Amino acid sequence: MMVERIDTLIKENYQKQILLKDTQFKTLQAQINPHFLYNTLDSVNWMAKTNQEPRISKMVEALGRLLRSAVYKQDLVTIADEVKILENYIIIQKIRFEERLQFSIKMEEELDDCLIPKLTLQPIVENAVNYGLESKSGVCRIKVWMEKSGERVEIFVEDNGPGMEPGYWEKLAQGLVKTRGSGIGLKNIDDRIKMIFGEEYGIRIDSKLGVGTKVTVVFPFTTHKEVKADVQSPNR
């Protein structure tokens, strides 16, 4: 009885926190005037082009697209769109870290239209980039690929970073440790997938200290037609 009660309390608490985070995000979003931001990026872009600075131009354009897609009010996007967000992020990071960052992705055409919570892949890759480039002086290699087995979709993000200590992810998932990151963490992604698709989906981690980490995102195969009625944002 006691255990059940504690469980309920924890759940309620989490949901409140998620709600709070969501509200904070929305406030933040409203404070930045996106029109100002995009116009400024456009000025920078044409200045860079006039001065023949293709790297600045490339970065600014990618940043503009990244911002646009991140701010766009939509919970679920197609894998194709989600990968575009990821690619824009990589364009920027490649210019910054040059050959120290090696990224590859393999798409599956049949999964292009499959829906995924927005900002699932980019934060995982960002995580890998941050840890990989920070704690090692060598080359950070990140590989992304995906598979469809039956009605389940699995997306893999593998890196050659520092890896995690055994049991770290389990503790994190139970809320027993706090991360030092400020972005969207692995736990947040896991929670969101479970909330949208159910407890049997989420994130799986295989990690070996000093060798690397493989994050697997598991969720059901759905396309627009199937979920349009309830999940689609009313603004569209």
Add this chain to the structure above:
Amino acid sequence: MCRVLIVDDERIIREGIATVIPWEKYGYTLAGTAGNGEEAYELIKKEAIDIVISDIKMPGMDGLQLIAKVKEEQPEIEFIVLSGYSEFEFARTAMQYGVKYYLLKPCNEEEILAVLEELRNAIEQRRRNSAYLEKVKQDLERIKPQLKAQYLKEFVTNQFSFAQEWEYYRDLLGLKETGPVRLLLCRVEGRFEFEYLFALKQTAEEILGEGLVFLSTTIGEELLLLIKDLAMEELLALVETVKETFCNNYGRDMTVAISESGEWKTTPLLYREAREYLKHRFYLGEGSIITKKDIGLDQAEEANLIFDFEQFGYIVKSGNTEEVEVRLAEFFRQLEAATREISGAKIHCLELFSTIIRYSAGEKMNDYLKQLVAFEEFTTLEQIHQFIQEIALEITTANYADNAQRYSRQVQKVVALVEENLANENLSLKWLAQEMLYMNVDYLGKLFKKEMNERFSDYLIRLRIEKAKEMLEKSDSKVFEIAKAVGFGDNAQYFSQVFKKQTGYTPSDYKKLFS
């Protein structure tokens, strides 16, 4: 050459776009840049601009106001909108102004060039379309005089096949005057030479003027003018001038019949009237001007009856019973309104009666003639109507059956000729109509379709393929021989294609089915 204007309040962006894009290389001309809506608007008024690339948010007149103002004055100018707003917000506003092309900031030269290319294609397509339309218009304008002449000819000889056709074509030809009209029917005296008739046409049109002459045409040896209705004295003076001028210039006299005035739709009757008048030139002398006044009162009364006996005769002959009933009802309705006593009406009815029986089969005509005595007994129009209708329908129905038989005989002839000439490459409906049956090809085509429930071309292909199948089944002929035998000449390949399309097999595969 496509001329582009850039409008953005930020100098960096404006000049950035202007310098970064290699305009000439892609076939564009940068016509200018502007820092706000007003500046852009002034430039657009002065310069020839095809495409405007414009920001939305600008001080003073903003992008959307600029679009609204320019589209109102020069709707052919196209816009590409640059916007920092999200797609959704933008789409809502821009669609009101009919802007389809927009780019989200930050954008780049590839995106701009791609949209420019799309727009240029759209503009060129539109220009081609309007050039084509213009050419068609010009062509129509060029042949309009001939069309007008043909229109008048067909109108007065009752060749329009559906009601109000005269009105439809009148509007199509841009004839806006719809008030009352008169006809002038003119004849050049002396031996007929077309040159004189043509000269008369020129003279008359010149003197009467475009404002007066709506239509003119020559019919046989006569010139027919459809003119605006004028008071008779005024018109007589004008016609007198035409007569004198023509006589002075060409040394020929002319006779003119002037019809009464009437509505457009009565033109065929006015023509009949004018022709009647012209016949009186034997009594009144050549070179006179003949009006209704000159030919006495009897004729005048008749003119009140708007009924074309000749045309009615054709309807009886064609076998159209429904139309006969409609026309008869109309005739008697008019007769009732126009005449005061039965004996006067009987004269018209007798004319109608004789018109009808003229179109009965030869051996029956005498029987019908004998029934004339019945007219003696009739005391009401009602009785006459009933009597005439009965006989008219009888004759029309007989004509219908006769026609049907004759039609089917003609179609049977076609069928027999097709059998005989199947190997002839030139065999076609046109060939049959012109070379064998001496008939109008369109008419023959319609007749064939009606009788056989199949278009001639389909029938011919079907028959050729049937024959080919038979030969493949029963003979050892080679494919090229069969192609020749069923009218494909030396084109065995085309034969095979058609055969495959019709049967689903190639000729050789088909042959295998039977060997």
